[in-house]
Amino acid sequence: MSEQERRTEPYEIPEEMKSQVAVTTLDKIYNWGRSNSVWPMMFGLACCAIEMIATAASRYDFSRFGMEVMRPSPRQADVMIVSGTVTKKMIPTIVRLYNQMPEPKYVIAMGACACGGGPFKEGYTVVSGVDRFIPVDVYIVGCPPTPQSLLNGLITLQKKMEQESIATSRWYSKAPSQPIPIPVLGPDLMDPRKFDLIRQQSAAKKAAQTADGEVENE
Amino acid sequence: MSDLQTQTLVPQLDTIFPDWVRPDDRAGYQGYIVETEHLLAVAKALRDTYGYDLLSSVTGVDYLPEGKLEVVYHVFRTTGGPIFVYKVQVPRDNPVVPSLVPLYPGAELQEREAYDLLGIRFEGHPDLRRILTWEGFAGHPLRKDWHEPYFEEEAKPYKSRWPEGQVRRAEDLNPFADNVDYPAGFDPESLVPDADDTLYKTLFRVQQAQHPEIKTDAIVVNLGPQHPSTHGVFRMVALLEGEKILDLKPVMGYLHRNHEKIAERNTFLQNMPFTDRLDYIASMSNNFAYALAVEKLMGVQPPERAEYIRVIMAELTRIVSHFIAVGFLLNDLGAFFTPSLYGIKERELIVDIFEMVSGSRMMCNYFRFGGLARDMSPEAVQKTKELVNDRLPRKIDEFDRYLTENEIVRQRCEGVGVLTPEDAIALSATGPVLRASGVPYDVRRAEPYSIYDRFEFDVAYGLHGDIYDRYLVRMEEMRQSVRILKQALRDLPEGPIMTGKPAYQVRVPAGESYGRVEGPKGELGFYLVSNGKPNPWRYHVRAPTFINLTSLAPMSRGGKVADVVAILGSIDIVLGEVDR
Numbered sequence: 125m126s127e128q129e130r131r132t133e134p135y136e137i138p139e140e141m142k143s144q145v146a147v148t149t150l151d152k153i154y155n156w157g158r159s160n161s162v163w164p165m166m167f168g169l170a171c172c173a174i175e176m177i178a179t180a181a182s183r184y185d186f187s188r189f190g191m192e193v194m195r196p197s198p199r200q201a202d203v204m205i206v207s208g209t210v211t212k213k214m215i216p217t218i219v220r221l222y223n224q225m226p227e228p229k230y231v232i233a234m235g236a237c238a239c240g241g242g243p244f245k246e247g248y249t250v251v252s253g254v255d256r257f258i259p260v261d262v263y264i265v266g267c268p269p270t271p272q273s274l275l276n277g278l279i280t281l282q283k284k285m286e287q288e289s290i291a292t293s294r295w296y297s298k299a300p301s302q303p304i305p306i307p308v309l310g311p312d313l314m315d316p317r318k319f320d321l322i323r324q325q326s327a328a329k330k331a332a333q334t335a336d337g338e339v340e341n342e
Numbered sequence: 343m344s345d346l347q348t349q350t351l352v353p354q355l356d357t358i359f360p361d362w363v364r365p366d367d368r369a370g371y372q373g374y375i376v377e378t379e380h381l382l383a384v385a386k387a388l389r390d391t392y393g394y395d396l397l398s399s400v401t402g403v404d405y406l407p408e409g410k411l412e413v414v415y416h417v418f419r420t421t422g423g424p425i426f427v428y429k430v431q432v433p434r435d436n437p438v439v440p441s442l443v444p445l446y447p448g449a450e451l452q453e454r455e456a457y458d459l460l461g462i463r464f465e466g467h468p469d470l471r472r473i474l475t476w477e478g479f480a481g482h483p484l485r486k487d488w489h490e491p492y493f494e495e496e497a498k499p500y501k502s503r504w505p506e507g508q509v510r511r512a513e514d515l516n517p518f519a520d521n522v523d524y525p526a527g528f529d530p531e532s533l534v535p536d537a538d539d540t541l542y543k544t545l546f547r548v549q550q551a552q553h554p555e556i557k558t559d560a561i562v563v564n565l566g567p568q569h570p571s572t573h574g575v576f577r578m579v580a581l582l583e584g585e586k587i588l589d590l591k592p593v594m595g596y597l598h599r600n601h602e603k604i605a606e607r608n609t610f611l612q613n614m615p616f617t618d619r620l621d622y623i624a625s626m627s628n629n630f631a632y633a634l635a636v637e638k639l640m641g642v643q644p645p646e647r648a649e650y651i652r653v654i655m656a657e658l659t660r661i662v663s664h665f666i667a668v669g670f671l672l673n674d675l676g677a678f679f680t681p682s683l684y685g686i687k688e689r690e691l692i693v694d695i696f697e698m699v700s701g702s703r704m705m706c707n708y709f710r711f712g713g714l715a716r717d718m719s720p721e722a723v724q725k726t727k728e729l730v731n732d733r734l735p736r737k738i739d740e741f742d743r744y745l746t747e748n749e750i751v752r753q754r755c756e757g758v759g760v761l762t763p764e765d766a767i768a769l770s771a772t773g774p775v776l777r778a779s780g781v782p783y784d785v786r787r788a789e790p791y792s793i794y795d796r797f798e799f800d801v802a803y804g805l806h807g808d809i810y811d812r813y814l815v816r817m818e819e820m821r822q823s824v825r826i827l828k829q830a831l832r833d834l835p836e837g838p839i840m841t842g843k844p845a846y847q848v849r850v851p852a853g854e855s856y857g858r859v860e861g862p863k864g865e866l867g868f869y870l871v872s873n874g875k876p877n878p879w880r881y882h883v884r885a886p887t888f889i890n891l892t893s894l895a896p897m898s899r900g901g902k903v904a905d906v907v908a909i910l911g912s913i914d915i916v917l918g919e920v921d922r
């Protein structure tokens with residue numbers, strides 16, 4: 125028995141009321157409601173999206189777990205299922221979509237690509253995992269993950285939600301949550317948080333090149 | 343020569359144009375090499391006199407050791423027959439080639455791709471911009487001396503992966519510990535990102551050129567890359583006047599996963615699973631085309647049983663793909679998800695068969711050079727027979743009953759997005775898009791590969807070239823696929839499924855080859871150049887939906903915004919293949 129459940133015991137419910145009244149904690153009922161109506165964002169990136177659609181379809185049917193309403197707009201979504209390869213051209217949009225989702229928001233990285241780059245990791249326009257830019261709650265492995273494992277991932281997310289508490293949740297804290305800076309497409313993808321490093325390394329590269337050039341000239 | 347002969351025999355270009363053309367006599371190569379200055383004249387003669395009316399593929403090859411870039415053109419006749427190849431060669435440091443867009447508008451996107459990835463400049467191209475990468479990207483990635491940030495070695499298998507028995511991640515070798523690299527002395531703060539300015543400018547330029555006198559308030563509307571109608575991460579930028587589309591630019595590359603660069607580092611067999619991820623709804627037919635291309639180079643022939651199983655898998659794939667295409671077209675018309683649920687239900691059953699034979703639902707990786715990875719078990723055959731003989735025909739009829747005469751479907755689809763046969767050919771459309779316009783061209787008939795010459799089937803085609811006909815062609819093709827499946831399952835022989843021993847490393851002689859199949863979405867081709875090493879020197883995918891997208895703008899101009907969504911749905915794109 126958990127700490128919370130033990131605390132409800134002192135409340136004696138009269139016998140005749142037992143079928144009508146239940147005593148629980150605020151956290152519990154809040155999380156129960158939330159975790160059984162997780163609306164995913166309708167947002168497919170690559171091959172994994174097809175398995176995500178299959179999970180939504182009749183055989184696997186994730187509406188059994190309260191996820192039937194797929195929303196194309198980030199404003200109405202609770203969870204973003206990053207289903208596929210994240211490319212450098214797409215990541216600014218993904219970050220923007222994430223910033224537009226209202227709290228509480230969650231991210232599931234579905235498939236090898238979203239988790240860490242996947243089979244195309246070595247490619248020149250592939251981001252090595254969506255977690256380089258946005259925080260991920262649940263990782264699902266596979267290429268593509270079967271519908272069963274996507275369901276497992278969604279249930280894991282529900283379990284995670286059930287652990288949360290209103291008192292400590294970041295979306296009820298006083299300070300507004302900070303948006304994630306949108307990456308910029310230059311000669312390569314640039315994370316605004318890393319401008320200093322980029323400048324440093326490029327200067328070092330230039331210094332190395334001029335040094336090389338001088339050696340050759342001699 | 344009589345007209346009929348010029349239109350049907352393969353022309354000897356080197357005797358017709360002795361000063362401009364010479365045969366490509368490198369060992370293992372076919373076709374002709376044309377002088378760059380005379381390319382347009384030769385191409386025009388081939389099109390107008392010799393009947394090569396459809397430009398199938400344009401791509402470039404970087405021959406670094408010889409200091410040359412080569413542009414390879416594949417053309418064919420829509421009346422049937424084999425493909426014809428010609429090339430031009432230009433120096434690497436100044437690669438300028440006349441654009442073929444004035445002759446074949448279908449070259450537009452392909453030439454942009456060759457410019458983007460190889461840096462070949464096409465003179466006379468109306469809109470030569472980057473296409474798969476973005477404006478401002480540093481370098482041309484498919485050049486052999488261009489290295490990606492995670493570069494380790496020129497070719498796999500890499501030795502660097504296991505130094506002293508330890509795994510080393512690619513990140514550990516990069517100064518940013520990430521998949522990025524910048525030019526020397528680059529300062530991020532001084533950069534002004536392009537932010538689509540070039541794109542919008544081109545749109546307005548077109549507008550200004552067409553109607554210089556009118557000063558209307560045309561507005562630009564973006565659909566995508568995150569939009570429920572775009573079937574993935576595709577983007578359309580439309581120039582609108584009220585609700586009317588003045589012009590439209592497809593924007594792609596949001597799923598550019600560098601398939602070709604990775605494939606040129608991989609060994610031949612390592613590429614097989616990557617082909618699955620091109621058109622991920624129809625992985626088996628991608629396997630098929632790639633296997634054909636490599637087998638052509640190797641000169642092996644799969645055994646009978648393998649041929650039959652290949653055809654069975656390819657046709658099942660076609661059914662899956664068309665079910666999904668039709669279902670999602672209805673999604674775009676507003677029948678939110680119900681029809682696609684019917685389609686996905688049948689897909690599940692077919693995918694079960696794929697899982698039984700290959701071990702995976704989607705990414706089958708099932709074909710091998712000279713055969714198949716595994717045999718098809720008797721249970722799998724039994725299950726396929728039940729499905730094909732009983733359930734699928736019923737379900738296709740059910741679809742037909744629900745949709746074909748539906749008032750809304752007819753109103754939204756009939757006469758919308760019309761593509762005339764002349765335009766369809768000029769724009770290099772293939773597959774259902776071409777056939778719906780009244781050109782009954784099907785590679786299975788025009789140049790039968792594998793054992794397709796043994797089966798009885800009809801080529802489905804339409805007459806109006808509108809969305810409705812594209813829908814009807816897909817429905818009819820499903821029926822024909824069932825017909826082929828019935829024959830193949832009836833005749834399926836016993837025997838081995840592999841010629842020779844299965845091997846991880848195959849010996850591929852030097853040369854070039856082009857393997858093509860009639861994929862569910864159009865002609866899927868693989869252009870390979872081998873130099874005798876374990877890795878392909880050039881690996882190019884002629885992706886049908888990418889090239890079919892060239893016709894999106896001409897079909898949409900003058901229509902309404904809402905129709906664009908349906909037109910896109912009727913082309914049936916898959917982004918894995920469009921962007922590669």
Ligand code: SF4
Nearest residue numbers: 171208235236237267
């Ligand atoms: S993990 Fe595999 S299936 Fe999923 S998007 Fe990446 S390549 Fe495709």
